[in-house]
Amino acid sequence: MRVNLTVNGERRRADDVWEGESLLYVLRERLGLPGSKNACEQGECGSCTVYLDDVPACACLVAAGQAEGREVRTVEGLADGDALDPVQQSFVDAGAVQCGFCTPGLVVAAHDLLRREPDPSDEEIREALAGNLCRCTGYEKILDAVHSAAGAR
Amino acid sequence: MQGSDAVELVRPDTLEEALAAKAERPGAVPLAGGTDVMVELNYDHRRPEALVDLTRIAELATWSASGGHVRLGAGVPYTRLIDELGDTLPGLAMASRTVGSPQIRNRGTVGGNLGAASPAGDTHPVLLAAGAEIEVASVRGARRIPADTFYTGVKRNALAPDELITAVHVPSAAVPAEQFSKVGTRNAMVIAVCSFALVLRDGHVGAAIGSAAPTPRRVPDAEAFLAAELPWGTDAPLPDSLKRRFGELVAAATEPIDDVRGTAEYRTHALGVLARRTLTWAWDDHRGSVRACA
Numbered sequence: 001m002r003v004n005l006t007v008n009g010e011r012r013r014a015d016d017v018w019e020g021e022s023l024l025y026v027l028r029e030r031l032g033l034p035g036s037k038n039a040c041e042q043g044e045c046g047s048c049t050v051y052l053d054d055v056p057a058c059a060c061l062v063a064a065g066q067a068e069g070r071e072v073r074t075v076e077g078l079a080d081g082d083a084l085d086p087v088q089q090s091f092v093d094a095g096a097v098q099c100g101f102c103t104p105g106l107v108v109a110a111h112d113l114l115r116r117e118p119d120p121s122d123e124e125i126r127e128a129l130a131g132n133l134c135r136c137t138g139y140e141k142i143l144d145a146v147h148s149a150a151g152a153r
Numbered sequence: 154m155q156g157s158d159a160v161e162l163v164r165p166d167t168l169e170e171a172l173a174a175k176a177e178r179p180g181a182v183p184l185a186g187g188t189d190v191m192v193e194l195n196y197d198h199r200r201p202e203a204l205v206d207l208t209r210i211a212e213l214a215t216w217s218a219s220g221g222h223v224r225l226g227a228g229v230p231y232t233r234l235i236d237e238l239g240d241t242l243p244g245l246a247m248a249s250r251t252v253g254s255p256q257i258r259n260r261g262t263v264g265g266n267l268g269a270a271s272p273a274g275d276t277h278p279v280l281l282a283a284g285a286e287i288e289v290a291s292v293r294g295a296r297r298i299p300a301d302t303f304y305t306g307v308k309r310n311a312l313a314p315d316e317l318i319t320a321v322h323v324p325s326a327a328v329p330a331e332q333f334s335k336v337g338t339r340n341a342m343v344i345a346v347c348s349f350a351l352v353l354r355d356g357h358v359g360a361a362i363g364s365a366a367p368t369p370r371r372v373p374d375a376e377a378f379l380a381a382e383l384p385w386g387t388d389a390p391l392p393d394s395l396k397r398r399f400g401e402l403v404a405a406a407t408e409p410i411d412d413v414r415g416t417a418e419y420r421t422h423a424l425g426v427l428a429r430r431t432l433t434w435a436w437d438d439h440r441g442s443v444r445a446c447a
Protein backbone atom coordinates (compact mmCIF):
# COMPACT_ATOMS: atom_id res chain seq x y z
CA MET A 1 0.00 0.00 0.00
CA ARG A 2 0.97 3.62 -0.32
CA VAL A 3 1.31 5.87 2.73
CA ASN A 4 1.24 9.67 2.49
CA LEU A 5 2.36 11.66 5.49
CA THR A 6 4.17 14.82 6.48
CA VAL A 7 7.62 14.26 7.94
CA ASN A 8 9.60 17.16 9.38
CA GLY A 9 7.41 19.59 7.47
CA GLU A 10 7.74 17.86 4.10
CA ARG A 11 5.06 15.90 2.29
CA ARG A 12 6.40 12.37 1.85
CA ARG A 13 5.13 9.21 0.18
CA ALA A 14 6.12 5.61 0.81
CA ASP A 15 5.17 2.84 -1.60
CA ASP A 16 4.94 -0.95 -1.24
CA VAL A 17 4.35 -0.63 2.48
CA TRP A 18 3.21 -3.87 4.09
CA GLU A 19 -0.06 -3.38 5.98
CA GLY A 20 1.41 -4.63 9.26
CA GLU A 21 4.58 -2.57 8.93
CA SER A 22 5.56 -0.05 11.60
CA LEU A 23 6.03 3.67 11.13
CA LEU A 24 9.60 3.14 12.35
CA TYR A 25 10.37 0.79 9.46
CA VAL A 26 8.91 3.27 6.97
CA LEU A 27 10.94 6.15 8.39
CA ARG A 28 14.23 4.26 8.46
CA GLU A 29 14.04 1.93 5.48
CA ARG A 30 11.77 3.72 3.03
CA LEU A 31 12.20 7.42 3.75
CA GLY A 32 15.92 7.48 4.55
CA LEU A 33 15.56 8.80 8.09
CA PRO A 34 17.64 6.47 10.28
CA GLY A 35 17.80 8.88 13.24
CA SER A 36 14.99 7.07 15.04
CA LYS A 37 16.62 3.88 16.27
CA ASN A 38 15.30 0.35 16.07
CA ALA A 39 16.20 -1.40 19.30
CA CYS A 40 13.44 -3.32 21.05
CA GLU A 41 10.45 -3.14 18.69
CA GLN A 42 8.13 -3.45 21.70
CA GLY A 43 7.91 0.05 23.14
CA GLU A 44 10.24 -0.73 26.04
CA CYS A 45 13.29 1.34 25.15
CA GLY A 46 12.06 4.61 23.65
CA SER A 47 14.89 4.76 21.08
CA CYS A 48 12.37 5.26 18.26
CA THR A 49 10.47 8.12 19.93
CA VAL A 50 9.02 10.59 17.41
CA TYR A 51 6.29 13.20 17.55
CA LEU A 52 3.10 11.94 15.93
CA ASP A 53 0.71 14.87 15.51
CA ASP A 54 2.81 16.65 18.16
CA VAL A 55 2.53 13.81 20.72
CA PRO A 56 5.61 11.69 21.51
CA ALA A 57 5.13 8.04 20.61
CA CYS A 58 7.21 4.95 19.95
CA ALA A 59 7.31 4.73 16.15
CA CYS A 60 7.68 0.94 16.43
CA LEU A 61 4.17 0.71 17.93
CA VAL A 62 2.45 2.82 15.28
CA ALA A 63 1.28 0.98 12.17
CA ALA A 64 2.52 2.93 9.16
CA GLY A 65 -1.03 3.08 7.83
CA GLN A 66 -2.16 4.79 11.03
CA ALA A 67 0.16 7.68 10.10
CA GLU A 68 -1.61 8.28 6.77
CA GLY A 69 -2.26 12.01 6.49
CA ARG A 70 -0.63 12.71 9.83
CA GLU A 71 2.38 14.79 10.83
CA VAL A 72 5.55 13.17 12.06
CA ARG A 73 8.54 15.00 13.50
CA THR A 74 11.68 12.94 14.00
CA VAL A 75 14.98 13.76 15.67
CA GLU A 76 16.20 14.90 12.23
CA GLY A 77 13.54 17.62 12.32
CA LEU A 78 14.64 19.28 15.56
CA ALA A 79 17.71 21.18 14.36
CA ASP A 80 17.32 24.43 12.46
CA GLY A 81 19.65 23.84 9.52
CA ASP A 82 23.14 23.47 10.99
CA ALA A 83 22.07 24.97 14.32
CA LEU A 84 21.33 22.19 16.76
CA ASP A 85 18.29 22.43 18.99
CA PRO A 86 19.33 23.47 22.54
CA VAL A 87 18.51 19.95 23.75
CA GLN A 88 20.84 18.41 21.16
CA GLN A 89 23.61 20.92 21.89
CA SER A 90 23.30 20.30 25.63
CA PHE A 91 23.58 16.52 25.16
CA VAL A 92 26.83 17.11 23.24
CA ASP A 93 28.19 19.63 25.73
CA ALA A 94 27.29 17.62 28.84
CA GLY A 95 28.76 14.36 27.57
CA ALA A 96 25.33 12.77 27.70
CA VAL A 97 26.13 10.77 24.56
CA GLN A 98 28.20 7.61 24.80
CA CYS A 99 27.33 4.86 22.30
CA GLY A 100 24.59 7.16 21.05
CA PHE A 101 21.96 4.56 20.29
CA CYS A 102 19.42 5.85 22.84
CA THR A 103 20.25 9.50 22.19
CA PRO A 104 17.70 10.32 19.45
CA GLY A 105 14.81 9.01 21.54
CA LEU A 106 16.04 10.77 24.65
CA VAL A 107 16.46 14.02 22.75
CA VAL A 108 12.88 13.91 21.48
CA ALA A 109 11.50 12.96 24.91
CA ALA A 110 13.53 15.73 26.61
CA HIS A 111 12.47 18.20 23.92
CA ASP A 112 8.82 17.41 24.67
CA LEU A 113 9.37 17.72 28.43
CA LEU A 114 10.88 21.20 28.07
CA ARG A 115 7.95 22.36 25.95
CA ARG A 116 5.61 21.40 28.79
CA GLU A 117 7.86 22.23 31.75
CA PRO A 118 10.54 24.82 31.04
CA ASP A 119 12.43 24.27 34.31
CA PRO A 120 11.92 20.66 35.39
CA SER A 121 13.14 19.13 38.64
CA ASP A 122 15.28 15.97 38.71
CA GLU A 123 12.16 13.97 39.56
CA GLU A 124 10.21 15.45 36.66
CA ILE A 125 13.06 14.66 34.28
CA ARG A 126 13.35 11.09 35.54
CA GLU A 127 9.59 10.61 35.18
CA ALA A 128 9.50 12.13 31.68
CA LEU A 129 12.44 10.00 30.51
CA ALA A 130 11.28 6.79 32.23
CA GLY A 131 10.42 5.26 28.87
CA ASN A 132 13.91 5.77 27.42
CA LEU A 133 16.60 3.25 28.31
CA CYS A 134 20.31 4.10 28.27
CA ARG A 135 22.80 1.33 29.03
CA CYS A 136 25.97 3.50 28.99
CA THR A 137 25.67 6.75 30.87
CA GLY A 138 23.97 5.91 34.13
CA TYR A 139 21.67 8.85 33.28
CA GLU A 140 23.51 11.46 35.39
CA LYS A 141 24.96 13.27 32.36
CA ILE A 142 21.55 13.09 30.70
CA LEU A 143 19.99 14.86 33.68
CA ASP A 144 22.77 17.46 33.48
CA ALA A 145 22.03 17.93 29.77
CA VAL A 146 18.32 18.46 30.31
CA HIS A 147 18.94 21.01 33.08
CA SER A 148 21.44 22.78 30.87
CA ALA A 149 19.02 22.82 27.92
CA ALA A 150 16.33 24.26 30.20
CA GLY A 151 18.73 27.07 31.10
CA ALA A 152 19.59 27.71 27.46
CA ARG A 153 16.01 28.14 26.30
CA MET B 154 10.16 -7.85 9.75
CA GLN B 155 8.85 -7.93 6.21
CA GLY B 156 6.25 -10.59 5.61
CA SER B 157 4.67 -11.79 2.45
CA ASP B 158 1.51 -12.88 4.26
CA ALA B 159 -1.28 -10.55 3.33
CA VAL B 160 -2.82 -8.51 6.11
CA GLU B 161 -5.66 -6.23 5.23
CA LEU B 162 -5.68 -2.81 6.91
CA VAL B 163 -9.14 -1.30 7.27
CA ARG B 164 -9.24 2.37 8.28
CA PRO B 165 -12.81 3.38 9.07
CA ASP B 166 -13.66 7.01 9.81
CA THR B 167 -16.86 6.19 11.69
CA LEU B 168 -17.95 3.60 14.23
CA GLU B 169 -20.62 2.41 11.82
CA GLU B 170 -17.97 1.58 9.20
CA ALA B 171 -15.82 -0.11 11.83
CA LEU B 172 -18.71 -2.31 12.99
CA ALA B 173 -19.52 -3.25 9.40
CA ALA B 174 -15.88 -4.17 8.83
CA LYS B 175 -15.78 -6.29 12.00
CA ALA B 176 -19.01 -8.05 11.02
CA GLU B 177 -17.56 -8.93 7.60
CA ARG B 178 -14.21 -10.04 9.05
CA PRO B 179 -14.74 -11.48 12.54
CA GLY B 180 -11.05 -12.45 12.63
CA ALA B 181 -9.96 -8.84 12.20
CA VAL B 182 -7.93 -7.44 15.10
CA PRO B 183 -8.81 -3.96 16.35
CA LEU B 184 -5.78 -1.64 16.48
CA ALA B 185 -5.62 1.55 18.56
CA GLY B 186 -2.47 2.52 20.49
CA GLY B 187 -0.66 -0.54 19.17
CA THR B 188 1.09 -1.23 22.46
CA ASP B 189 0.06 -4.90 22.36
CA VAL B 190 -0.93 -5.59 18.75
CA MET B 191 2.12 -3.99 17.10
CA VAL B 192 4.47 -5.94 19.37
CA GLU B 193 2.85 -9.16 18.19
CA LEU B 194 3.19 -8.06 14.55
CA ASN B 195 6.79 -6.87 14.96
CA TYR B 196 7.77 -10.19 16.51
CA ASP B 197 5.75 -12.25 14.04
CA HIS B 198 3.76 -13.80 16.87
CA ARG B 199 0.51 -13.01 15.16
CA ARG B 200 -0.52 -12.55 11.55
CA PRO B 201 -4.21 -11.56 11.58
CA GLU B 202 -6.23 -11.61 8.37
CA ALA B 203 -7.04 -7.95 8.92
CA LEU B 204 -6.43 -5.00 11.22
CA VAL B 205 -9.11 -2.41 11.94
CA ASP B 206 -7.50 0.92 12.79
CA LEU B 207 -9.72 2.64 15.35
CA THR B 208 -7.65 5.83 15.71
CA ARG B 209 -9.56 7.71 12.98
CA ILE B 210 -12.90 7.38 14.74
CA ALA B 211 -13.29 10.68 16.58
CA GLU B 212 -16.17 9.60 18.83
CA LEU B 213 -14.10 6.81 20.41
CA ALA B 214 -11.63 9.40 21.70
CA THR B 215 -14.19 11.46 23.64
CA TRP B 216 -15.63 11.27 27.15
CA SER B 217 -18.67 12.77 28.84
CA ALA B 218 -19.93 13.00 32.42
CA SER B 219 -23.53 12.92 33.59
CA GLY B 220 -25.61 11.57 36.47
CA GLY B 221 -22.62 10.55 38.57
CA HIS B 222 -21.12 8.49 35.75
CA VAL B 223 -18.41 9.05 33.22
CA ARG B 224 -18.69 7.50 29.79
CA LEU B 225 -15.10 7.13 28.71
CA GLY B 226 -14.58 6.40 25.02
CA ALA B 227 -12.52 3.27 24.42
CA GLY B 228 -9.96 5.26 22.42
CA VAL B 229 -9.09 7.97 24.97
CA PRO B 230 -5.34 7.62 25.67
CA TYR B 231 -4.16 7.23 29.27
CA THR B 232 -2.42 10.61 29.19
CA ARG B 233 -5.71 12.38 28.50
CA LEU B 234 -7.54 10.30 31.11
CA ILE B 235 -4.93 11.38 33.69
CA ASP B 236 -4.96 15.05 32.64
CA GLU B 237 -8.69 15.48 32.11
CA LEU B 238 -10.29 13.01 34.56
CA GLY B 239 -7.76 12.79 37.40
CA ASP B 240 -10.22 14.34 39.89
CA THR B 241 -13.37 12.67 38.59
CA LEU B 242 -12.02 9.14 38.27
CA PRO B 243 -9.14 9.15 40.77
CA GLY B 244 -8.75 5.36 40.98
CA LEU B 245 -8.66 4.87 37.22
CA ALA B 246 -6.26 7.80 36.83
CA MET B 247 -4.02 6.33 39.52
CA ALA B 248 -3.83 3.01 37.70
CA SER B 249 -3.27 4.83 34.38
CA ARG B 250 -0.25 6.65 35.81
CA THR B 251 1.43 3.29 36.39
CA VAL B 252 1.02 2.16 32.78
CA GLY B 253 4.27 1.88 30.81
CA SER B 254 5.98 5.19 30.11
CA PRO B 255 4.92 8.62 28.82
CA GLN B 256 5.18 7.37 25.22
CA ILE B 257 3.03 4.33 26.03
CA ARG B 258 0.46 6.38 27.96
CA ASN B 259 0.22 8.79 25.02
CA ARG B 260 -1.02 5.94 22.81
CA GLY B 261 -2.44 3.21 25.03
CA THR B 262 -6.14 3.16 25.93
CA VAL B 263 -8.51 1.57 28.43
CA GLY B 264 -10.27 -0.01 25.45
CA GLY B 265 -7.02 -1.69 24.48
CA ASN B 266 -6.45 -2.88 28.04
CA LEU B 267 -9.91 -4.49 27.94
CA GLY B 268 -9.42 -5.95 24.47
CA ALA B 269 -6.18 -7.63 25.50
CA ALA B 270 -7.76 -8.71 28.84
CA SER B 271 -4.39 -9.66 30.31
CA PRO B 272 -4.69 -10.78 33.94
CA ALA B 273 -1.99 -8.16 34.63
CA GLY B 274 -3.69 -5.22 32.88
CA ASP B 275 -3.47 -2.17 35.12
CA THR B 276 -6.97 -0.76 34.77
CA HIS B 277 -8.91 -4.00 35.38
CA PRO B 278 -8.85 -4.02 39.21
CA VAL B 279 -10.13 -0.44 39.30
CA LEU B 280 -12.89 -1.11 36.77
CA LEU B 281 -13.98 -4.12 38.84
CA ALA B 282 -13.79 -2.33 42.20
CA ALA B 283 -15.64 0.73 40.86
CA GLY B 284 -18.46 -1.37 39.38
CA ALA B 285 -17.79 -0.21 35.83
CA GLU B 286 -19.65 -1.45 32.79
CA ILE B 287 -18.07 -2.13 29.43
CA GLU B 288 -20.06 -0.82 26.45
CA VAL B 289 -19.65 -2.94 23.35
CA ALA B 290 -21.28 -2.66 19.94
CA SER B 291 -21.81 -4.61 16.75
CA VAL B 292 -24.00 -4.23 13.69
CA ARG B 293 -26.59 -6.07 15.82
CA GLY B 294 -26.68 -3.27 18.39
CA ALA B 295 -24.99 -2.12 21.58
CA ARG B 296 -24.93 -3.71 25.02
CA ARG B 297 -23.25 -3.16 28.37
CA ILE B 298 -21.29 -5.87 30.13
CA PRO B 299 -20.60 -5.49 33.87
CA ALA B 300 -16.85 -5.65 34.52
CA ASP B 301 -17.64 -8.59 36.82
CA THR B 302 -18.54 -10.81 33.89
CA PHE B 303 -16.26 -9.29 31.24
CA TYR B 304 -13.08 -11.27 31.98
CA THR B 305 -13.67 -14.90 31.01
CA GLY B 306 -10.17 -16.40 31.04
CA VAL B 307 -6.49 -15.66 30.56
CA LYS B 308 -6.46 -12.95 27.87
CA ARG B 309 -10.09 -13.74 27.04
CA ASN B 310 -13.14 -11.54 27.38
CA ALA B 311 -16.89 -11.68 26.83
CA LEU B 312 -16.85 -10.02 23.38
CA ALA B 313 -18.60 -11.75 20.50
CA PRO B 314 -16.45 -12.02 17.36
CA ASP B 315 -18.32 -9.18 15.62
CA GLU B 316 -18.21 -6.79 18.59
CA LEU B 317 -15.94 -3.85 19.35
CA ILE B 318 -15.39 -2.16 22.71
CA THR B 319 -16.76 1.38 22.43
CA ALA B 320 -16.63 2.82 25.97
CA VAL B 321 -16.53 2.16 29.69
CA HIS B 322 -19.10 3.59 32.08
CA VAL B 323 -17.53 4.35 35.44
CA PRO B 324 -19.26 5.78 38.52
CA SER B 325 -17.44 9.01 39.34
CA ALA B 326 -16.17 9.67 42.83
CA ALA B 327 -18.24 12.32 44.61
CA VAL B 328 -16.06 11.55 47.59
CA PRO B 329 -12.81 10.27 46.22
CA ALA B 330 -11.94 7.24 48.33
CA GLU B 331 -10.39 5.19 45.55
CA GLN B 332 -6.93 3.69 45.67
CA PHE B 333 -4.79 1.54 43.40
CA SER B 334 -1.52 -0.11 44.20
CA LYS B 335 0.84 -2.23 42.14
CA VAL B 336 4.02 -4.22 42.73
CA GLY B 337 6.76 -4.11 40.11
CA THR B 338 10.51 -4.16 39.86
CA ARG B 339 10.76 -0.44 39.15
CA ASN B 340 8.54 2.60 38.80
CA ALA B 341 8.14 2.59 35.02
CA MET B 342 7.67 0.11 32.19
CA VAL B 343 6.49 -2.54 34.58
CA ILE B 344 3.97 -5.30 34.03
CA ALA B 345 2.31 -5.80 37.39
CA VAL B 346 3.64 -8.61 39.56
CA CYS B 347 0.34 -8.09 41.32
CA SER B 348 -2.03 -5.18 41.80
CA PHE B 349 -4.96 -4.16 43.96
CA ALA B 350 -7.78 -1.61 43.78
CA LEU B 351 -10.13 -0.45 46.51
CA VAL B 352 -13.17 1.82 46.20
CA LEU B 353 -15.15 2.98 49.26
CA ARG B 354 -18.47 4.60 48.43
CA ASP B 355 -21.56 5.25 50.60
CA GLY B 356 -21.26 2.12 52.68
CA HIS B 357 -20.26 -0.02 49.71
CA VAL B 358 -16.85 -1.57 49.20
CA GLY B 359 -15.37 -2.63 45.88
CA ALA B 360 -12.06 -4.47 45.96
CA ALA B 361 -10.28 -6.37 43.20
CA ILE B 362 -6.96 -8.07 42.49
CA GLY B 363 -4.84 -8.12 39.34
CA SER B 364 -2.16 -10.55 38.16
CA ALA B 365 -2.96 -13.03 40.91
CA ALA B 366 -5.56 -15.31 39.28
CA PRO B 367 -6.44 -16.42 35.71
CA THR B 368 -8.46 -13.22 35.37
CA PRO B 369 -8.64 -9.95 37.26
CA ARG B 370 -11.33 -10.54 39.87
CA ARG B 371 -13.19 -9.04 42.78
CA VAL B 372 -12.70 -10.38 46.30
CA PRO B 373 -16.29 -10.70 47.63
CA ASP B 374 -15.52 -12.02 51.12
CA ALA B 375 -13.09 -9.19 51.80
CA GLU B 376 -15.57 -6.64 50.39
CA ALA B 377 -18.43 -7.90 52.58
CA PHE B 378 -16.24 -7.96 55.69
CA LEU B 379 -15.11 -4.39 55.16
CA ALA B 380 -18.57 -3.04 54.31
CA ALA B 381 -19.88 -4.46 57.60
CA GLU B 382 -16.96 -3.45 59.81
CA LEU B 383 -15.93 0.04 58.64
CA PRO B 384 -17.08 2.89 60.93
CA TRP B 385 -18.74 4.70 57.97
CA GLY B 386 -19.45 8.38 58.36
CA THR B 387 -16.92 8.84 61.15
CA ASP B 388 -13.32 9.96 61.02
CA ALA B 389 -12.23 7.26 63.47
CA PRO B 390 -8.90 5.60 62.70
CA LEU B 391 -9.05 1.91 61.81
CA PRO B 392 -7.81 -0.71 64.26
CA ASP B 393 -4.83 -2.76 63.05
CA SER B 394 -6.84 -5.94 63.61
CA LEU B 395 -9.37 -4.83 60.98
CA LYS B 396 -6.69 -4.00 58.44
CA ARG B 397 -4.96 -7.29 59.11
CA ARG B 398 -8.16 -9.31 58.69
CA PHE B 399 -8.92 -7.51 55.42
CA GLY B 400 -5.43 -8.34 54.16
CA GLU B 401 -5.91 -12.01 55.12
CA LEU B 402 -9.23 -12.21 53.26
CA VAL B 403 -7.72 -10.63 50.14
CA ALA B 404 -4.73 -12.98 50.27
CA ALA B 405 -7.07 -15.95 50.66
CA ALA B 406 -8.92 -14.98 47.45
CA THR B 407 -5.81 -15.11 45.26
CA GLU B 408 -5.15 -17.98 42.87
CA PRO B 409 -1.74 -17.04 41.51
CA ILE B 410 0.92 -18.91 39.55
CA ASP B 411 4.72 -18.90 39.59
CA ASP B 412 6.10 -17.08 36.55
CA VAL B 413 9.08 -14.99 35.48
CA ARG B 414 7.78 -11.94 37.36
CA GLY B 415 7.26 -13.60 40.73
CA THR B 416 6.21 -16.67 42.64
CA ALA B 417 2.65 -17.51 43.61
CA GLU B 418 3.66 -17.36 47.27
CA TYR B 419 5.10 -13.88 46.86
CA ARG B 420 1.99 -12.63 45.07
CA THR B 421 -0.31 -13.91 47.81
CA HIS B 422 1.83 -12.30 50.50
CA ALA B 423 2.22 -9.02 48.62
CA LEU B 424 -1.50 -8.71 47.98
CA GLY B 425 -2.20 -8.97 51.70
CA VAL B 426 0.23 -6.09 52.21
CA LEU B 427 -1.22 -4.02 49.34
CA ALA B 428 -4.73 -4.58 50.73
CA ARG B 429 -3.78 -3.24 54.17
CA ARG B 430 -1.96 -0.23 52.70
CA THR B 431 -4.65 0.77 50.23
CA LEU B 432 -7.25 0.41 52.96
CA THR B 433 -5.28 2.86 55.13
CA TRP B 434 -5.04 5.35 52.23
CA ALA B 435 -8.66 5.00 51.14
CA TRP B 436 -9.87 5.35 54.74
CA ASP B 437 -7.73 8.48 55.08
CA ASP B 438 -9.56 9.82 52.00
CA HIS B 439 -12.87 8.99 53.65
CA ARG B 440 -11.87 10.61 56.96
CA GLY B 441 -10.78 13.73 55.10
CA SER B 442 -14.17 14.03 53.44
CA VAL B 443 -15.97 13.49 56.77
CA ARG B 444 -13.94 16.28 58.35
CA ALA B 445 -14.55 18.55 55.37
CA CYS B 446 -18.31 18.09 55.81
CA ALA B 447 -18.25 18.60 59.59
